[in-house]
Amino acid sequence: MSDDFTQSYYHQQPYDQDDDQRRNNTAAAAFPYSGSTPQNNMQVFDPSYLSFSEFFNGPTTQNPFPGAFDLSPEAFSAGKEEHPPPSGGGETPATPNSSISSGSTEAVEYDENSNKGKKEIKGTLENDAKSKKGSDPKKQRQSRYAFMTKSEVDHLEDGYRWRKYGQKAVKNNAYPRSYYRCTTQKCPVKKRVERSFEDPSIVVTTYEGQHNHDVPTTLRGSVVAGMFAPTMLSPPFGAPEGSSSFSQELLLGQMGNIYGYGGDGGTSNVTNHQQNLSGPRQQLHQFPDYGLLQDIIPPAFPKPEP
DNA sequence: CGGTTTTGACCTGCGC
DNA sequence: GCGCAGGTCAAAACCG
Numbered sequence: 329m330s331d332d333f334t335q336s337y338y339h340q341q342p343y344d345q346d347d348d349q350r351r352n353n354t355a356a357a358a359f360p361y362s363g364s365t366p367q368n369n370m371q372v373f374d375p376s377y378l379s380f381s382e383f384f385n386g387p388t389t390q391n392p393f394p395g396a397f398d399l400s401p402e403a404f405s406a407g408k409e410e411h412p413p414p415s416g417g418g419e420t421p422a423t424p425n426s427s428i429s430s431g432s433t434e435a436v437e438y439d440e441n442s443n444k445g446k447k448e449i450k451g452t453l454e455n456d457a458k459s460k461k462g463s464d465p466k467k468q469r470q471s472r473y474a475f476m477t478k479s480e481v482d483h484l485e486d487g488y489r490w491r492k493y494g495q496k497a498v499k500n501n502a503y504p505r506s507y508y509r510c511t512t513q514k515c516p517v518k519k520r521v522e523r524s525f526e527d528p529s530i531v532v533t534t535y536e537g538q539h540n541h542d543v544p545t546t547l548r549g550s551v552v553a554g555m556f557a558p559t560m561l562s563p564p565f566g567a568p569e570g571s572s573s574f575s576q577e578l579l580l581g582q583m584g585n586i587y588g589y590g591g592d593g594g595t596s597n598v599t600n601h602q603q604n605l606s607g608p609r610q611q612l613h614q615f616p617d618y619g620l621l622q623d624i625i626p627p628a629f630p631k632p633e634p
Numbered sequence: 635c636g637g638t639t640t641t642g643a644c645c646t647g648c649g650c
Numbered sequence: 651g652c653g654c655a656g657g658t659c660a661a662a663a664c665c666g
Contacts, residue, residue, distance in 0.1 A: 492639055494658055507657070511637085520657090639664070646657080 474534040482506065482521055482531055487543040490519065501525035512541050 477484055483492075483506070490508035498505045505522035517537040524530040 491637080493660095495640075496656065496658090499655060505656085635666105637665090640662085642659105642661095644657105644659075647655090649654085650652090 471538060472534055472536045474532060476524070477531045477533060478529050479531045480529070482523065483508070484521075484531060484533060486533075488512070488517070488539065498522060498525075503528065510539060512539070515540055 483490070489511040491511045492506055493509050494507040495504050496507070501522065502525055503523035505520055508519045508521065510517040510519075515537075517535060517539050519536065520532075520534040522532050524532060
């Protein structure tokens with residue numbers, strides 16, 4: 329991908345090997361968007377990953393997601409001022425039948441060590457961090473994970489209980505953004521839910537923070553519930569070892585070849601896959617949280633085929 | 635009645 | 651310093 333993207337890329341986890349390669353093989357790599365350089369040839373999930381679980385676990389024991397999700401929203405949002413407008417060509421993003429899944433995390437603390445050998449990235453991150461809210465060390469953000477779900481409902485069932493504490497109209501988006509907070513006491517997790525302004529059928533959910541508790545027993549077997557099991561929401565996207573509790577099988581079944589996204593509008597069978605297995609029609613996508621979602625959705629999604 | 639949602643106000647950060 | 655936008659608060663309304 330482009331250097332732009334690379335430079336906007338923030339690694340939370342130290343990857344001293346296959347770093348670049350992994351990056352190119354992760355969902356994150358599929359988002360070459362650096363705020364001003366939308367790519368046509370995007371790769372979301374490299375087909376080399378035979379399954380979603382494999383994708384999660386990676387070719388090695390290391391979870392590729394840290395690389396995939398360790399995007400710095402700040403880094404991406406840095407280019408928000410020049411994000412390509414949805415105009416012209418009607419960049420209606422998502423191809424209905426294509427599933428994108430990507431996500432991002434944002435370290436609560438910018439781990440300098442994690443960027444060893446990635447000076448440029450680090451620099452970008454730091455700069456962004458300084459220019460954004462992160463400038464205040466007291467307000468370092470929680471880890472964040474953003475997911476895109478093709479769903480008819482705004483608030484996706486993920487197994488946790490949430491209480492809505494705010495709703496805000498977002499600039500350049502006809503759809504309001506909702507703010508939710510985990511109702512579990514002392515749980516700091518929040519999430520933002522909004523619809524893609526270009527494809528209302530896509531719900532963008534951004535989780536912030538980590539649950540300090542298990543999924544409520546009221547878990548209703550929702551796909552997303554499995555997806556967002558505690559391990560999933562842990563920074564490394566499931567502790568390296570502890571992730572065993574993560575429903576990989578479920579993911580396998582639900583996510584299928586979620587990486588089957590070509591970026592050129594190619595279709596995948598994920599849609600049906602999801603639809604068949606989940607009650608409310610939901611397609612799960614993950615994508616890097618660039619901070620301002622509307623800034624990344626356009627380039628991140630291929631427009632639906634006419 | 636307790637929990638959740640709604641919604642306007644308020645606060646904060648950032649760009650100009 | 652001012653205005654804008656995002657995020658949060660909190661009181662009222664709503665719901666089971």
